[in-house]
Amino acid sequence: xxxxxxxxxxxxxEVNVDPSTxxxxxxxxxxxxxxxxxxxxxxxxxxxxxxLAGVATRSCIVPISHIGDRAIVTIEGMAQDVxxxxxxNAWIEKDVVQCGYCQSGQIMAxxxxxxxxxxxxxxxxxxxxxxxxxxxxxxxxxxEAIKTASAGILPAKGxx
Amino acid sequence: MVASINRAEVSRRGFLRVSxxxxxxxxxxxxxxPRLSRGALAQEGNxxxxxxxxxxxxxDAFVNIRPDxxxxxxxxxxxxxxxxxxxxxMVLADEMDADWANVIAELAPAADVYKDPLFGIQMVGGSGSxxxxxxxxxxxxxxxRAMLVAAAADRWKTTPDQCRTEASVVHGPNGQSATYAExxxxxxxxxxPATVRLKQPAEFRLIxxxxxxxxxxxxxxxxxxxxxxxxxxxxxxxVIAHPPVFGARVxxxxxxxxxxxxxxxxxFEIPLVKxxxxxxxxxxxxxxxxxxxxxxxxxDTSGIETADSTELWTRYRQLGQTPGAVAxxxxxxxxxxxxxxxxxxxxxYEFPFLAHSPMEPLNTTVRFDxxxxxxxxxxxxxxxxxxxxxxxxxxxxxxxxxxxxMAGGGFGRRAVADSHxxxxxxxxxxxxxxxxxxxxxxxxxxxxxxxxRPMHFHRVEIGVGPDGMPVAWRHxxxxxxxxxxxxxxxxxxxxxxxxxxxxxxxEHTRSARQTDCELARQTTSRSRARCFVx
Numbered sequence: 294x295x296x297x298x299x300x301x302x303x304x305x306x307e308v309n310v311d312p313s314t315x316x317x318x319x320x321x322x323x324x325x326x327x328x329x330x331x332x333x334x335x336x337x338x339x340x341x342x343x344x345l346a347g348v349a350t351r352s353c354i355v356p357i358s359h360i361g362d363r364a365i366v367t368i369e370g371m372a373q374d375v376x377x378x379x380x381x382n383a384w385i386e387k388d389v390v391q392c393g394y395c396q397s398g399q400i401m402a403x404x405x406x407x408x409x410x411x412x413x414x415x416x417x418x419x420x421x422x423x424x425x426x427x428x429x430x431x432x433x434x435x436x437e438a439i440k441t442a443s444a445g446i447l448p449a450k451g452x453x
Numbered sequence: 454m455v456a457s458i459n460r461a462e463v464s465r466r467g468f469l470r471v472s473x474x475x476x477x478x479x480x481x482x483x484x485x486x487p488r489l490s491r492g493a494l495a496q497e498g499n500x501x502x503x504x505x506x507x508x509x510x511x512x513d514a515f516v517n518i519r520p521d522x523x524x525x526x527x528x529x530x531x532x533x534x535x536x537x538x539x540x541x542x543m544v545l546a547d548e549m550d551a552d553w554a555n556v557i558a559e560l561a562p563a564a565d566v567y568k569d570p571l572f573g574i575q576m577v578g579g580s581g582s583x584x585x586x587x588x589x590x591x592x593x594x595x596x597x598r599a600m601l602v603a604a605a606a607d608r609w610k611t612t613p614d615q616c617r618t619e620a621s622v623v624h625g626p627n628g629q630s631a632t633y634a635e636x637x638x639x640x641x642x643x644x645x646p647a648t649v650r651l652k653q654p655a656e657f658r659l660i661x662x663x664x665x666x667x668x669x670x671x672x673x674x675x676x677x678x679x680x681x682x683x684x685x686x687x688x689x690x691x692v693i694a695h696p697p698v699f700g701a702r703v704x705x706x707x708x709x710x711x712x713x714x715x716x717x718x719x720x721f722e723i724p725l726v727k728x729x730x731x732x733x734x735x736x737x738x739x740x741x742x743x744x745x746x747x748x749x750x751x752x753d754t755s756g757i758e759t760a761d762s763t764e765l766w767t768r769y770r771q772l773g774q775t776p777g778a779v780a781x782x783x784x785x786x787x788x789x790x791x792x793x794x795x796x797x798x799x800x801x802y803e804f805p806f807l808a809h810s811p812m813e814p815l816n817t818t819v820r821f822d823x824x825x826x827x828x829x830x831x832x833x834x835x836x837x838x839x840x841x842x843x844x845x846x847x848x849x850x851x852x853x854x855x856x857x858x859m860a861g862g863g864f865g866r867r868a869v870a871d872s873h874x875x876x877x878x879x880x881x882x883x884x885x886x887x888x889x890x891x892x893x894x895x896x897x898x899x900x901x902x903x904x905x906r907p908m909h910f911h912r913v914e915i916g917v918g919p920d921g922m923p924v925a926w927r928h929x930x931x932x933x934x935x936x937x938x939x940x941x942x943x944x945x946x947x948x949x950x951x952x953x954x955x956x957x958x959x960e961h962t963r964s965a966r967q968t969d970c971e972l973a974r975q976t977t978s979r980s981r982a983r984c985f986v987x
Contacts, residue, residue, distance in 0.1 A: 294715060311715065311739065322690075327682035328675020330861070331738075332812055333896040340812060368675035384673040388665050392534030393672030394679060394812040394861025394899045428812045428862045429534045 297357055301326070303368030312358035318340045319357050320367060328397050332426075335402035336452050341424030342398035342405075343367050349405035349421075368397040376404050376446060383442035391429035399425050403439050495643040497823030515593050516545065522621060524549075525557045529567035529586060529865065530577040531833050532668065533559060533811070533860040537582040539666045541590050544583070547659040548652060551633070558667050563835035563855035576838035578868050579956075595649040597640075604639035605631050662688070668859075680831040680858035681816045681893065688818070688889040689718060691881045692741045695747050695902040698759075700727040701752045710747035716740030720748070723880045726873045732881050735815045738893055766803065769910035770929045773801070777929065778949030788925035792916030799838035800913045804932075806905040813861025813897055817875050819882035820889035825852045826882070827889075828873060831860025833868035837940070841872030845879035869904060869941035907933040909954070930955055 301324065303314070308323045315334075320326045320343070329352055332340030336351040343352045344366040349366045351430070371377030380403050384387075390396050406413055406421040418436050427435070461926045517525040526545050532538035545551075561567040561575075568575045571585045602613045605623035608631065609616075615626040621633040633640075654661070671677035696702070708720040709849045711733060719734045731750055735741035779786070789797070818829040819842060826846050832855075840854040846853070860867055877891035894902070909932035916925035934951035938944045945952050 296947070300493075311743075313743070314739045318737065321682075322739075325684060327678065327684070330679075330812075331681065331814065335896070338812070341918065372674055381670075381673045385665065385669045388669060390666065390669050390672040391536065392532075393668065393677060394814065394860045396672050397675045400673060423493045428864070432701065 295358070297343065297360065298362075299357075299360060300364045301363075302373070302375075304337065308357070309354060310357055315353050315447055316343070316355045316357055316360060316365065317352040320352065320365075326367055326369050327339060330394055330397055331395070332395065334397075337397070337426075337448050338398075339402060339448040340395050340398040342401040343434050344401060344405060344426065347405070347408070349402050366401075368401060371400060371404060373406065379442040379445045380404050380407065380438070383438040383445065386441060389431050389434040389438050391427075391428045391431055395427045396431075399427065399431075399435055403435070403442070407443060407446060411446055413439065458498070482674040484666040486791070514561075515552050516549070516597050518633050520634055520637075522632060522634045523555050523557055523634070524551045524621065525559055527559050527561040527567070529561050529575065530582055531571065531831060531832070531835075531857055531860055532864065533577075533831065533863040533867065535580075535582055536576075536666060537577070538668050539774075539974065540583050540663065541586055541695070543659040543664055544587055544590040544668065545594035545597075547657055548591045549598045550618035550620065550658070551594075553659060553664070556667070558856040560859065562851075562857055563800045563839040563850075566838065573902045574834070576834045576836065576868060578865065591651050595651050596645050599646050601636050601647050603643045605629075608636075608639065609986050628725075651792045671902060677814050677859060680829060681813055681861075681891075683829050683858065683891060685818070685820070685889040688891055689734050689736060689831040689885065691732050691734045691878075691890050692733050692738075692740050692745050692895065693723070693725075693739050693877060693892070693898070694745050694750055695725070695730045695898060696728045696752055696754075697901075698752075698754055698757050699903065700757045702753045703731060704751040706731055706751075707749035708744075710749075711744035714740050714744045715749070717744045719885075720744065721884065723884075725876065726871050726876060730877075732877075734881065734890060735883065741893075743893065760913045762805075765908065769908070770801075770980050772913075773910050773912040773929050777931075780950045780952075780955040785925075786927075789914050789916050789927045791827060792925055796917050796919060798913075798915045800911075800915075802911040802913075804906075804909040804911070808900045808905055809864040809866035809904070810896075811860070811862030811864060812898060814867065814899055815874050815894035816892060817878040818889055819875075819878045819890040821846055821879070821882040821886050823850070823886060825854070826879070827854045828875065828878075829854070829856045829858050830873070830878075831858045831863070831867055833860075833865070834870075834872065837870065838872045839873040841875050842879040846875050846883055846890075861868045865906070866899075866904075870941055871937065873904075877904045899944050905936060 294310050295312050296309045299308065301320070306324055308319055310319055310323060317329060320329050321331065329343055330340035331353065332338035334353050336352055336354045339351065341353040342349050344350065345355065345360070346363040348425060350425060359433065366374070369383060380400055384396070384400060400427045402422050406417065410417050418439055422435065459773065517528050519525065524546070526542040528538050528541050530537055538558045538560065542556050544555050546553055560570065563575055566715050569581065570579065570586050570589050598618055599613070601620060602616050602623055606613045607618055607626060609625040609627070609629050611626055617624050623633070623636060624630050648649055668677060697866040699973045703722045706720070706722065711717060711720055716736045717733065717740050718736065721732055722729055723732045731748055733741045733744045735744060735750070813831065820827045826842060826848060827844050830838060835855055835857060839850050839853050842855070843850045843853045874894065878890065881892060882890045909930060914927045915923050918924040932954055934946065934952055
């Protein structure tokens with residue numbers, strides 16, 4: 294066991310866990326933040342996606358000892374984020390979710406994409422989101438919602 | 454699954470009840486007894502509950518009209534992506550003229566009142582969520598509305614036909630109005646109408662209208678709790694080392710390294726539905742999983758059926774060419790044999806064993822308190838799973854409080870006739886009496902440990918007429934029965950044909966145009982892979 298100081302959604306949190314513990318399980322079991330989901334444990338499905346220093350990261354394979362002082366942002370922090378709000382609103386507007394289990398990860402991946410590429414093409418979306426699996430097959434609505442969010446964040450220029 | 458299980462006529466009787474619950478105030482609930490016997494009905498007014506009365510938890514609920522105007526509607530089946538958590542409340546709220554903005558949906562626990570009206574058990578499968586409960590929820594809504602209107606008519610010294618309803622408000626003939634919440638306690642004293650007028654489609658406000666899912670916001674902000682997210686005071690987490698082949702037994706365990714991991718509480722062998730395994734209980738998931746990987750287990754695989762994919766496919770292909778039990782025929786079943794080879798199309802399809810892989814790994818939480826137990830599970834089979842847990846714990850099903858948890862997908866994987874995941878969780882909880890324990894199947898467990906969608910081989914021969922259209926059709930399906938050897942077999946299997954294996958194809962051949970057809974299937978073995986695919 295070792296003590297770790299973490300920056301989670303802008304708040305300082307301290308945990309005392311085994312150094313090998315993946316960030317996912319620290320979030321879920323020590324910090325009781327269950328919005329980040331366990332899907333596979335091997336970085337294959339994307340359900341556990343969080344932002345680590347702004348980068349979409351699979352929290353199920355990052356040991357807590359590797360986090361350092363990098364800021365962690367989870368789905369629970371998205372409501373306080375301008376892009377996060379736009380994406381969450383678009384998700385509701387397009388009624389994206391079905392079972393919903395992958396959607397925290399989808400939204401975290403979509404937010405990371407839009408922060409880096411505010412007006413993504415279909416190809417950008419596929420490249421960024423392709424690793425986030427949805428067993429219900431909500432992909433077409435995810436794509437629509439990303440475009441809706443994009444339009445909300447950066448109104449299209451050109452007078453249309 | 455097909456809707457052929459227990460089509461016993463549903464005897465519906467509804468009445469409103471009033472009850473008081475700490476913190477939530479007055480609850481008015483429409484209570485439906487789906488299969489109450491005539492004897493019980495005759496005892497209406499008798500303060501003693503009739504002996505054959507349905508066992509119900511909670512005692513009174515499909516609809517709760519709360520003092521703040523919120524209307525909570527119980528959903529009688531699992532939500533796992535299909536949208537029933539929104540769909541059934543829409544149906545009920547429409548007939549009730551409830552204010553949709555104030556409707557809350559809740560997943561009902563296991564109870565007789567929540568059984569599927571056609572299947573006769575509480576379950577979801579075969580895409581039957583709306584099809585089976587559409588009429589039921591319409592009647593529930595309409596009867597609730599009728600009682601609210603009757604209460605308002607009394608209040609205003611008028612008749613119900615002089616009143617109209619909209620958005621949880623009853624309006625009277627002289628400009629009076631009262632909200633459903635205001636009328637709830639008076640409505641609760643009204644008898645439920647035996648029959649009730651349902652809306653004409655043109656009157657629908659919600660049914661058939663695009664309506665946003667009720668669970669969207671909570672699923673988009675991470676606040677919705679799935680079964681795997683459950684956190685109870687004092688809860689422990691368990692994982693199981695399952696045998697490398699179905700049915701193998703633990704011969705010896707060396708758990709020294711596993712027990713050395715901080716947070717590990719116990720390691721012990723447990724019986725499984727087939728064979729045995731080793732349970733690891735820890736205070737959290739990660740130490741449990743770490744410990745499991747450090748177990749050294751010697752397995753006894755003697756007497757275990759060995760399966761070989763190549764051999765199985767060879768056998769299935771051979772069976773596909775031989776006559777089998779006939780599911781359905783129309784016209785001349787030998788017609789295909791009279792068609793010249795050049796006018797015959799032969800197509801063969803192989804469907805391998807497949808893991809269902811719902812996004813949320815399988816899990817179940819159980820707490821055993823000696824004379825009662827509590828279960829939390831994303832279950833497609835509440836009735837079956839509740840009975841299984843009760844059996845493991847030596848309890849009656851009604852002593853097992855069974856909560857239906859939101860599930861991240863299912864695809865039939867959460868509808869397993871032998872309830873093996875729930876049995877495993879109960880077996881561990883029995884040993885940890887008084888402590889809630891959450892059993893987590895990892896993704897590897899699910900993919901390696903089954904149960905799988907059974908492997909199937911289809912051989913289709915189609916005779917083509919001069920106009921290029923089919924004139925004869927023979928469709929042979931070879932595969933395992935998912936219900937053989939289970940309580941479902943007597944409902945699903947007739948004359949050697951498991952209807953769950955042929956339902957879609959039987960429908961298609963029935964609807965084929967002027968075609969002589971035959972649909973046959975055979976069961977090749979009774980092992981493994983007992984999962985429903987919805």
